[in-house]
Structures are given as C-alpha cells and as structure tokens.
Amino acid sequence: MGFFSNLKEKIPFISNIGKKRSNKSSTELQYDKAMSLMENANGLEAVEILEKIADIGIMDENYKQLGTDCLKILGEFYETGKYSNSTTDKDLSKAAGYYEKFTNMTNDGEMIYKVAKMHLETQNFAKAITFFQKAAEKGIKPAYMNLGSIYENGLSRVDQYGNKSENVIPVDLDKAMLWYRRLADMGDDKAQAAYDRVDYASKHTDSIEFEEKDKIYSEISEKRKEKGKEPRFKAIDPAKLQYQYTYVHNQIDGYIHKLPKDWVKTINEETDEEYYAPNMTYKDFEMYVSYDSIPRDSKKTLENYLRYCNDAFDEELQLKSYITEYADGICTTFYHKGMNKGIVTFAFYQGRRLACMRFVCATMEIIEQYEEIIFETANSFAFVNPTRVSDQSLNRKDNQYYSEAIYCYYLEDYEGAMTAAKQALKLGSIKASYLLIDLYYDEDSPYRDIEKTISYAKQLFDATKDPDLAFLMGNIYDQQLKDYMKALNWYENAERLGNRRVPFYLGRFYYYGLLRTQRDGIKALKYFKQARDNGIREAEPYIKDIEELKGEDLQASVEKWERAVAAGSGATALKVALMKQSQIFYIATKYDIEKAFLEALGLGSTQAAYELGKIYQVNEADPAYKGEMQSLKYFEKAYDQHYDGFDKENLFKVIEYKRSKGITDEQAVNLYLENAAMAYVPAVDKLLEMVKYVTPAIQQLYDVLMETAETGDDSAIISMNKLEKAFPELVIKESGDGEKVIENKFFRLIVPRECSATINDDGGTIKIADSVIEFAVAELPVKVASEDDYLKIYKLIISEYLPIEEAEIIIANSRMIGSGIRETKKEVHSFSILLISSKNQYMFKLSSRDRRQLLQFKDEVTKIAKSLVESGEIYVDTEGTRKNIGLGVLLRSSEGGFLSIGKSE
Numbered sequence: 001m002g003f004f005s006n007l008k009e010k011i012p013f014i015s016n017i018g019k020k021r022s023n024k025s026s027t028e029l030q031y032d033k034a035m036s037l038m039e040n041a042n043g044l045e046a047v048e049i050l051e052k053i054a055d056i057g058i059m060d061e062n063y064k065q066l067g068t069d070c071l072k073i074l075g076e077f078y079e080t081g082k083y084s085n086s087t088t089d090k091d092l093s094k095a096a097g098y099y100e101k102f103t104n105m106t107n108d109g110e111m112i113y114k115v116a117k118m119h120l121e122t123q124n125f126a127k128a129i130t131f132f133q134k135a136a137e138k139g140i141k142p143a144y145m146n147l148g149s150i151y152e153n154g155l156s157r158v159d160q161y162g163n164k165s166e167n168v169i170p171v172d173l174d175k176a177m178l179w180y181r182r183l184a185d186m187g188d189d190k191a192q193a194a195y196d197r198v199d200y201a202s203k204h205t206d207s208i209e210f211e212e213k214d215k216i217y218s219e220i221s222e223k224r225k226e227k228g229k230e231p232r233f234k235a236i237d238p239a240k241l242q243y244q245y246t247y248v249h250n251q252i253d254g255y256i257h258k259l260p261k262d263w264v265k266t267i268n269e270e271t272d273e274e275y276y277a278p279n280m281t282y283k284d285f286e287m288y289v290s291y292d293s294i295p296r297d298s299k300k301t302l303e304n305y306l307r308y309c310n311d312a313f314d315e316e317l318q319l320k321s322y323i324t325e326y327a328d329g330i331c332t333t334f335y336h337k338g339m340n341k342g343i344v345t346f347a348f349y350q351g352r353r354l355a356c357m358r359f360v361c362a363t364m365e366i367i368e369q370y371e372e373i374i375f376e377t378a379n380s381f382a383f384v385n386p387t388r389v390s391d392q393s394l395n396r397k398d399n400q401y402y403s404e405a406i407y408c409y410y411l412e413d414y415e416g417a418m419t420a421a422k423q424a425l426k427l428g429s430i431k432a433s434y435l436l437i438d439l440y441y442d443e444d445s446p447y448r449d450i451e452k453t454i455s456y457a458k459q460l461f462d463a464t465k466d467p468d469l470a471f472l473m474g475n476i477y478d479q480q481l482k483d484y485m486k487a488l489n490w491y492e493n494a495e496r497l498g499n500r501r502v503p504f505y506l507g508r509f510y511y512y513g514l515l516r517t518q519r520d521g522i523k524a525l526k527y528f529k530q531a532r533d534n535g536i537r538e539a540e541p542y543i544k545d546i547e548e549l550k551g552e553d554l555q556a557s558v559e560k561w562e563r564a565v566a567a568g569s570g571a572t573a574l575k576v577a578l579m580k581q582s583q584i585f586y587i588a589t590k591y592d593i594e595k596a597f598l599e600a601l602g603l604g605s606t607q608a609a610y611e612l613g614k615i616y617q618v619n620e621a622d623p624a625y626k627g628e629m630q631s632l633k634y635f636e637k638a639y640d641q642h643y644d645g646f647d648k649e650n651l652f653k654v655i656e657y658k659r660s661k662g663i664t665d666e667q668a669v670n671l672y673l674e675n676a677a678m679a680y681v682p683a684v685d686k687l688l689e690m691v692k693y694v695t696p697a698i699q700q701l702y703d704v705l706m707e708t709a710e711t712g713d714d715s716a717i718i719s720m721n722k723l724e725k726a727f728p729e730l731v732i733k734e735s736g737d738g739e740k741v742i743e744n745k746f747f748r749l750i751v752p753r754e755c756s757a758t759i760n761d762d763g764g765t766i767k768i769a770d771s772v773i774e775f776a777v778a779e780l781p782v783k784v785a786s787e788d789d790y791l792k793i794y795k796l797i798i799s800e801y802l803p804i805e806e807a808e809i810i811i812a813n814s815r816m817i818g819s820g821i822r823e824t825k826k827e828v829h830s831f832s833i834l835l836i837s838s839k840n841q842y843m844f845k846l847s848s849r850d851r852r853q854l855l856q857f858k859d860e861v862t863k864i865a866k867s868l869v870e871s872g873e874i875y876v877d878t879e880g881t882r883k884n885i886g887l888g889v890l891l892r893s894s895e896g897g898f899l900s901i902g903k904s905e
Helices: 026-039 043-059 061-080 092-106 109-121 125-137 141-153 173-184 189-203 211-226 302-310 364-369 371-379 397-410 414-426 430-441 450-464 467-480 484-496 502-512 521-533 539-547 554-566 570-581 590-602 606-620 631-640 648-661 665-676 681-690 696-709 714-726 787-801 851-866
Strands: 155-158 164-169 245-250 255-260 264-268 273-277 285-293 328-336 341-350 353-361 739-743 747-752 756-759 763-768 771-779 807-813 816-825 828-836 840-848 891-893 899-901
Touching: 026 043, 026 061, 043 061, 043 092, 061 092, 092 109, 109 125, 109 141, 125 141, 125 164, 141 173, 141 189, 141 264, 173 189, 211 255, 255 285, 255 371, 285 302, 285 371, 285 397, 302 328, 302 341, 302 353, 341 364, 353 364, 353 371, 364 371, 397 414, 397 430, 414 430, 430 450, 430 467, 450 467, 467 484, 467 502, 484 502, 502 521, 502 539, 521 539, 521 554, 554 570, 570 590, 570 606, 590 606, 606 631, 606 648, 631 648, 648 665, 648 681, 665 681, 665 696, 681 714, 696 714, 696 807, 714 787, 714 807, 739 756, 747 763, 747 851, 763 851, 771 851, 787 807, 787 816, 807 828, 807 851, 816 851, 828 851, 840 851
Parallel strands: none
Antiparallel strands: 155 164, 245 255, 264 273, 273 285, 285 353, 328 341, 341 353, 739 747, 756 763, 763 771, 771 840, 807 816, 816 828, 828 840, 891 899
C-alpha cells in the first residue's frame, strides 16, 4: 500500500551487532545482574535492583539512559505480568507509576499518552485527563479524541459487577467541542465529524427517543410490509431483555439503530476507528458501525463490503440472509485468525447505500454473553433520509467516488482506484489528491511515476502546507533520488510544520555522513534522541551505536577502522563487514557487503567465509539465478577452519557436501553426531541409517538431546523419539549397583536398593531415610493419537512451566514429559513431579518439614521419576478418584482453537 495509506511508515530497523562493553561501572554491572535475575525467573529480586538504578538515573545525568531503560522494564513487568522469564501479578497502578517517572525524565509524548490510558483503565480519572492533556500538548492526536469523548460522554466508575456510579466527570459539550475543534483544525476528518455531532447536540433539543423514534420505525415497517418483505431474523423475547436501550441517529449519512443505554463512543487507536463499548477502556466487546454510499458504477457487492469491513477476504464465511422489519442484509459469525477474535457481522443494503455492523469479541464465548445486545441492535438497524448537510457525508458524489477508489486500492485493483480517484478529484475531493499521489508513488502500482508524484505532491503542499507531504518529498529526494540537499530542505520544512518522524531521518544524514560535513555523531545523537522522544523506537539502536563510541568522534572512528583494515587487521575487517551488512555507520550495497567480507576472508577471518556462504545462499535461492553455486564451498571453508557459529541446517549441508566428495563412514558418523546434537532431525535420520547399535556416543547424544528438550526445543523431543524407536535400551534400562526394580502392570521404576517400597495398581510409596515419596498413576483426560497431538502437550507444558521460578521441566523420555514444582504451604515443603505420556499421567511427591532434607532428596526423586517406563496398558480409574492429578482437566480446546493447561492447587 502507499505512503498515505499507512502514515505510520515502516522505518528499517537496524540492529546493533553485539559489541561488548569493557570497564563497566558498578551501576552497569548491577543492571546486568538484574537482567540475569529476570532471565532466571527471579523477578522480585530484579525489581529492587532496577528501582535503585532508576533512582540513580534520576539524580545522575550520566546514568539517565540506564535509568529510563529500568523504568520501562519495570513498567512492562507490572503492565503485562511478565518480563523475560519472570512473572508477577499484573498491577496497572504500579506500572503507571513507573511509566510516569519515565515521562518525567524523557518527556516522551507516546508514553505520556500510554500513562493516560492506564489511569483511565484504573479509573483514576483526574490523572487520566491531566496526562491526556500533556499528550495533546505533545501532538499525540488520539489524546484529543479521548478528551473530546470524555467530555462528550462523561465518565462513571464501574464496579466489579459492571454497575455504574453517577458521573464522576460530567458531560461538558463545550469542552468536548474545544478538543475536537483543535484536532479538526489539523485536518482530521473524524475530529471534524465529532465536532459537528456535538455542535448539533448542543444547539438542538429534538429527541428521537419517543414519538419521533416510533414514527420513523413505524413508517419503515409499513412500507416494507406493502412491498411484501417478510422478516427473517433472530427474534429476542422482549420479556427477557435485561438492558435499557437508547437510539443512535446518524443525521448526516442517514441511519438509525439501538444502543445499550450508557454505552460510550471511543476510538480504536490501532485502526483509528470509532466504536461503542460499555466504557472507554473496555476491550472484550466492541461494536463498530460502518456506512457507505456507492456510485452507480461501483464494484462493491454486499458480500464484498462485509468482507472489506472485516478485512476478511481470505476467511471462510458462512453467509446467511438477514431480513428485519427495517432493512435487508446478510450476516455471519466467524473466528478471525489474524485478530484472534470472534466476530459477528451484519451487512445491510438499500439502493446504493451499504452499512455494516461488527461486534468484535475477545473470545468466541463472549459472543454468547452479549447475544441479546448483538441481535437487539442488529434487528433495529434502519436506513433513514439524511436530515443534515455536511462535507463529510458519504452521500456526496465526491466522497462516493473517493470511497470507491480506496476500496479498489485496498484490493490492489489499481485501474479501478485510478479511475475512481480521478472522478472524485473532478468532483472536488481533496482526499483523492492524496490517493493519486499514493498511486504514482506505490512500488506495486502500474502507474508508478516519481516525477508525477513530485509534481502532485508539490501542488498539494502549496495548497495545504501539510507536513506529511513535505516529509514525503524529503523521503523521495533522500531514498529514491539521492539528492540529499533537496531532501534536507523538505525535511526541515516538515520539521517546522510539526512532523514527528523527521528527526530520525535528519539523524541518519549525520550518522551516515550523507551531507558535505561527513559523519557527525554529536548532531546525529541530538536528532535521534529527539526522534526517540517523539516515539520513534527505531532510533534506539542508532543511539546505542553512537554512545558505545564513548565520546570518540564518529568520523575519526570510521577512518581509524579503515586504516586498520588497510594495515591487514582481519578482526577489524570482519567488524567493518558486519557493520556494512547491518548498515551500521555505512550505507552499503550488496556488492559493498560482499567485497568487505571477501577482504576479511583474505585477512584470515573464518567467520567471513561463513557469512559469504549465507550471502551466496540467498542469491542461489532466486529462481532466476544462473551463476556458479558457491555457498557450499564457503561453508566448507568456514567449517574446515573450525568456525563454531554454524546453524544446524547449513552444517548438515556441509556434511552432505563432504560425503559427496568422499569421506569415510566413520568421519561421516562423527559429523552427523555433531549436527544431531544441535537437535537437527535429518542428521538423526542419517545416523540411524549408519549406526546399528547403542554406542557411548549415541548415549551421550541422547543425554544432550534430553537436556535440550527440557529448554523447550520440540525438534529435540522428535530426535529423542527416533533414537528410542531404534534403540529401546536407551529408555528401558536395567538396574545397576545399589538399585532395584519395582513395577506393576502399568509401569516400572528403578529405586535405591536400601529403600522400602510399597506398590499396587494405583501407585505406592518409597521410603528413603526419613523421607517418603508418594506416587500414583491417573487417567489422561485427553486422547493422544498422533505425534502432533503429543507435541501440543509438550509445548503447552513448556509454555506453562518454563517461565515459573519454582518449576523445572523434567523429561524421562520423548513420550514421558512433565514438570517438577517446589512449594511451601503451612511450613511444609514439597517437591512434586508430574509426568504425562500418550497413555497415562503420573505424580511423584516428596514432602518434608525440613527444607534442607527436601533439597537433599530432590535429585533422588527426579532420578526415580526419570527411570519410569510404561507397559502397554492404559490406566482406567474405576472409582473416579484419580482422573485429574496435577494438571486437573488437562487440555481444553475452545471454538477459537485456544489450548490451555490448568494447574491444580
């Protein structure tokens, strides 16, 4: 899509390349410690350290960046309930507090806006309004809409049962118009429509709540009956209605429908669409109404309009006719895979008018909860004659053709878009001018023409002084024409007019040395920090690149590296090549990057050979490539020079390449062992073709794969299973010295010889010293028939337990997986292991009042559990007491396809 179709432009994210700092300060070392604690699921300990660093950052300018990083991490931790591998209870008030401190240090408009939304959600209305006002001062457009909506609808507190209080923030239409007007003056159409709506409401007292409403609906119903229209819709028994309804009358475009009383209109910031909900922060159920009036030669059908409104052209929809007393239409209910939400949609038509009502639900189950509202609202939809005139009305012909052009452009029907846009332009649509610029600028458009783009954009800029047009012109001269002085002129125009993205691009000029002044780290850093404050996150890696120079002049640094390469430094040559590849301090073409790695290879860099192999591999994957196949030669060179950074797929290709050239079977086996240890299934398959019995190397490989599988790598589980099928003795081990076997008809265990063990069909106990291990078998509450089903269980156990500090993943074999959890309740310490197979589930539990004794025997319990081997029998609990051990009702799949594991108390 084009430039103005997505104004949140995708700026290339150029990442850092793992440069290591040296001589770190104690504060930086503490930060590293906190990150390590987060990674190791010690979140609360990490919080204490991060708070101290944040305080240092507030007081000491040298640590300001570190302090703001800590505050963002703390905010995210309590906002989402997790960070890295650590988890905690969500606490929006705490999160907002950390983010507030962040905004005090950075004055970041986007974060100020985020804090405002969080205060709104926690019903701290006074603070919410204050922060929305601060965000508006920073030019954050949705803040204006939120303020307008707050004063248009008023705000009430809602208790846990959904009951509303009296208005805490009363309706104030003058204030609402003030905020809508400010944004409308910036050229925002939605703000203008909102202003018109509130302005009309402030001057008119006419209501369609009673006689007028009845009159409108009665007239429509009678006219439809005269035409023989028979309603076919889902009826709701009026006696069962639990909500009170009011009526929405769109007097500009001409439609009417019911709405639950006290619901408010708010805005979806991701899509910029207005919607209705119980309150401004409610996300589980949202109601959208779209309206369109189409020209006679329109390509829209009712079905396509419904799909267009839902972004659902690739979805399978069961469409049904839905004829009410007041409108003809179609309806569908479906689960939108891209949005991960359930959607009920009704589309209605009358002549050349279309309307769509969408009810978007967080889960499919919520649809049932709101069924009454969905159908009562849909049944009430009716087209009426517009009673107000507005430039925004979709009934105007210029807007009809513009809407048609946007529809065609969305479907990549560029010819239709061009035809409709030109017609809209003839009829006076300024918005169509922007679309024409898009059509001439879009790389996928057959009308792409940079000269026409420049011509139209200049004319439109002269008429509107739109900062986004100035930014577009700068972007064209910068990215397309490489005329950096003209680009600079347009970028400066855009910055003067308030475009918030421009500082990022100005920073790039000085970062890459595109102007006559060459590279200038000080100016680049100033612009990138301004961009970051404006919410452009892509500026972060550029800032880090410059700051890691520790104050050294940027241009002097680049020249120093290039002198070192000329003097024969292979390490520096590799560093420069990697920087060129990642576009760090260099704007490099494919040829420049390849040349830099060849130079590094010539100076002895083994990694350069590997990187060249990857470059040539990408080239060779192009179906049009006709040159020499070079990637394998360079991969082999890197391997022979002992480069240890290979990915498993390319290592396998090197091995196959060497076999094709002729190496011994023993050499091949050793190479496949190395590759298989990376959990690469094709390498395991090759090993099984060549090795016919268990060797120490195979046993070692199996142990390595088990360790890898416990980190969550499903390819390791698959590899283990292949080895077990070929070599059952990897799983079914005989007891060794000091061990004995206990078994029943479902499973066998290897336990210490000195222990006393009692076992029956349901389980038993094992006594070691003063400790007792209880164990039991239980039914598996789901059927696991295929490998894919079993992998789902594995992945769910990994996702549920790996992030938990008190838990660890335990794998006995590829079809016996689970978790171990430490917990303390009422001064009793316990370690519980749950193992799940494709047949049964098993629980082992060691309890002790002495924590040290528990830790002493914890490894023993794990060893016993890992020795568990099943017979072929499946346990069936005839008394109904052991069906839900450990995970409770294990796996449940909802209509939406969500799987979940429920951990028992």
